[in-house]
Amino acid sequence: MLLEIGQLTKVYRTGTKANDGISLAIGEGEVFGLLGHNGAGKTTLVNQVVGLLRPTSGTIRIDGRDMVADPGLARRLCSFQAQAQVPIDGLTPRQAIDLLGQLRGSSRMEVELRRERLVEALDLGEWLDVDASRLSGGVKRLVAFAMAAVAPGRLVMLDEPTNDVDPVRRRLLWRQVRTLADHGAAVLLVTHNVIEAERSVDRLAILDEGRVIAEGTPAELKARLGAALRLELVLDPDAADVPVSPFGQSAVPVGNRLMVGVPMDAAGPAVAWAESLKCAGSVEEFTLGPATLEDVYVALVGGAEAVPAQAAEVFDANAA
Amino acid sequence: MQMLRSYRLLVTWQALRKKNYLPLMMAVQTLFSLGIVLGYPLLFPTLDRTSIYLIATGAPAISMISVGLVALPQTVGEQKTEGSLAYMRSLPVPRLAYLVADLTVWLAIVIPGVVLGVLVGAWRFGLDLQVSPLVVPAVLMVALTSTCVGYAIASLLPYMLTVIITQAIVVFVFMFSPLTFLPDKLPAWLEAIHRLLPVQAMGEVTRGTLAPNEFGLPLGAFVTLAVWCILGFGVTYAAMSRRG
Secondary structure: OOEEEEEEEEEOOOOOEEEEEEEEEEOOOOEEEEEOOOOOOHHHHHHHHOOOOOOOEEEEEEOOEEOOOOHHHHHHHEEEEOOOOOOOOOOOHHHHHHHHHHHOOOOHHHHHHHHHHHHHHOOOHHHOOOOHHHOOHHHHHHHHHHHHHOOOOOEEEEEOOOOOOOHHHHHHHHHHHHHHHHOOOEEEEEEOOHHHHHHHOOEEEEEEOOEEEEEEOHHHHHHHHOOOEEEEEEEOOOOOOOOOOOOOOOEEEEOOEEEEEEOHHHHHHHHHHHHHHHHHOOEEEEEEEEOOHHHHHHHHOHHHHOOHHHHHHHHHHHHO | OHHHHHHHHHHHHHHHHHOOOHHHHHHHHHHHHHHHHHHHHHHOOOOOHHHHHHHHHHHHHHHHHHHHHHHHHHHHHHHHHHOHHHHHHOOOOOHHHHHHHHHHHHHHHHHHHHHHHHHHHHHHHOOOOOOOOOHHHHHHHHHHHHHHHHHHHHHHOOHHHHHHHHHHHHHHHHHHOOOOOOHHHOOHHHHHHHHHOHHHHHHHHHHHHHOOOOOOOOHHHHHHHHHHHHHHHHHHHHHHHOOO
């Protein structure tokens, strides 16, 4: 494995434990997703890998070498797209991408060649020579990605790379993320966009309150959910009771919706049950579809704001 | 080699980032100088020869201090808050190269304002300044010290505190620092404090090299500046290298 994180713990001076015994391993050519709510400890983790924060305890190794002891080496081995916007106002995307590529040690010719490919692949041509102070947040984010990808390190860490990016260019960006991995980089992708992550990552870990609470491929995690289908009920706000699922699967309230796990052979009865709830007026509308990674995520942490204990219990019961 | 390459690329980056603000900075500095050389005679209609020289040579010193100890810490504080300083720290470049590159660009911002300040003062009072060649190292020393100390303030303190402290510095430098008057006008306790702080030394080396015929050039002031410069740089470098 290229990146190996062992029992990583970070306690800030305020006493906040942002990472609590995290262990992860990411291989070359792999896109690894790190999912979690705001404040789950994702950014703290990547900031330790790139040497901006010192771990309280635990190990970070890239290619077997100790990154905690040598943060300078960590910065050379990692390309990093931070969550904050890049400080490039006053520069054009061309200047910013070229400067970053050269700062990472590539020659001017190599950088120009690679920049041309990236700009074309991300459809950034029309903004190439526009002052970044006049660019939208989404275009700046794409430029930041190009800066991280123009001379990629062996580990590429992308912290919320698609924020503010339009749907068409998001697809282009995901393609480039995959290309980075295909060329041998290990990609650590931090996001709270579960739907996009499901399509883009090879493996993922879900972080909650600084701990890894689930890890595996999207398929493995969905299998743990134990339900092939997901019935989404939009509850009537005036209804007195939340419907009780007859399917023995997870049922997680999220806001005014109830996510009900349904076995594959119970699709017909599920629709009939939902129809009856609609007729009775306790449900406004419903949808039945295949279970997604989002359902796994919601079962684990998504209902945290509404009913944290219940959400976790439901998932555990089904996993067991 | 990597140090030089990084330095060159980072100077380009930082200069491009600040290019939009350069005219504004120069305008503010010139306004400082203009305000002093045009405003003081309104307050004090009869100025003696020494006071005139003090005002004309104090104005460029104040403009350097206003950038180094006020504009710079506020800008760096903002960069800390918005996360852009952390981004620059995540780049694979030596910390020293980044810091020296940024200081270089700040020096480039400071110097034009100094020249403008001197010219405005000499023009307003009709002075024939016999400038010493030592003015070059003196001005560089003053500019470097004020930028290093300013950087240290922003590195050590939270942004809001930086803003408050720099506002206090403005009042302290304008009203209670011996830049446009001699230190013996101050109460003894404040005079003693100023012997330790860098501001008085900044005024002394600036006027001592801009008008050597009027003022002596106390070597002790250079030593004071050197100590503050090293202190400011050291604190900043340590803060830049520190992992939270």
